[in-house]
Ligand SMILES: Nc1ncnc2c1ncn2[C@@H]1O[C@H](COP(=O)(O)OP(=O)(O)OP(=O)(O)O)[C@@H](O)[C@H]1O
């Protein structure tokens with residue numbers, strides 16, 4: 238075990254409750270952003286647990302290598318703390334201040350212990366400083382990683398938005414597609430449309446792609462497959478929501494939607510669907 | 526030609542294709558592309574990214590914002606170490622596919638951009654470079 242670690246241990250020993258009080262006071266000075274708050278009793282428990290683990294890590298593993306196996310407990314505590322605080326809305330620096338705020342109370346005590354030994358003090362402070370810096374950086378890294386995980390999960394969820402099949406009128410279904418059509422969910426969406434066609438005995442299905450950002454060959458192929466399958470179940474499809482830029486792009490791409498009826502908007506498609514089923518919309522009153 | 530910004534993205538799983546499209550959309554908007562030009566570039570990127578994944582067994586795309594004289598544009602380079610394309614002329618023909626596609630990806634994306642270049646070698650891989658100018 239290193240000499241520096243020994244110095245730290247000496248000032249920690251027997252002073253835990255006193256040090257704990259000072260440390261907690263330091264932390265209350267760091268006001269978190271609005272919306273990010275944490276109960277004092279929770280902070281106290283975390284600090285107490287940290288001091289315990291911190292001491293045994295120094296005792297067993299020295300103060301130099303926080304990546305070592307003896308520091309596993311401390312790392313785990315900090316990593317849980319970073320993750321939960323990250324979710325509670327703490328910024329990375331607010332999260333790291335948990336560790337950095339220990340510096341002042343610790344250095345004060347080192348100063349007292351080395352009152353007559355300037356060289357020893359400098360050395361002990363330097364090593365404690367390095368140790369706390371690396372632990373603080375560790376919390377920042379975990380915080381960052383947790384954030385990235387959340388973002389990638391949200392992206393994943395966006396990719397997999399589900400698409401409900403809605404009945405617009407007797408015999409007329411609509412499928413408002415939102416998101417990308419090249420993921421595994423296309424199959425699911427197609428199957429649920431076919432099932433609803435059977436259940437409702439519908440003979441017209443409007444597939445609205447207003448919410449589909451890109452139509453490429455794979456998307457077109459999925460759409461055409463859906464149209465063909467719907468036909469086999471006795472329903473004609475209308476594709477709506479093909480915006481002008483998409484229409485132009487698929488022409489250049491060379492994709493042919495064949496004899497499928499296409500309409501610019503869902504409203505246009507609905508009007509056609511009503512007409513084909515022998516209905517229409519009539520104004521019953523003058524005015525708006 | 527000067528490159529004023531660049532980035533490289535992995536294409537290993539099909540969600541990466543979605544991320545590539547999102548990045549190309551962002552870069553196209555930054556360059557001030559019209560909505561039609563954005564859509565064309567994104568669609569071409571989608572085709573080539575999926576070819577990289579499906580036929581090239583995965584690879585990368587390099588995004589570059591380029592300037593030449595007064596012109597500004599976006600250049601994308603798709604690269605893989607897959608099997609390569611034995612008959613390039615056929616592969617560039619509308620409707621030709623060795624998979625289950627429509628066979629419109631390569632030929633179609635060529636029509637969607639201003640510059641299209643393809644280098645391929647059997648057993649070594651394929652590199653497709655496309656550029657669209659503002
Ligand atoms: N990166 C690549 N590596 C190896 N072969 C490729 C690559 N890209 C394209 N090919 C070959 O060229 C053919 C034509 O490609 P293209 O993108 O035009 O059509 P597709 O991918 O088969 O169908 P689509 O793109 O219309 O869904 C492919 O079937 C494949 O054999």
Ligand SMILES: [Mg+2]
Pocket residue numbers: 572575576626629630631
């Ligand atoms: Mg293709």
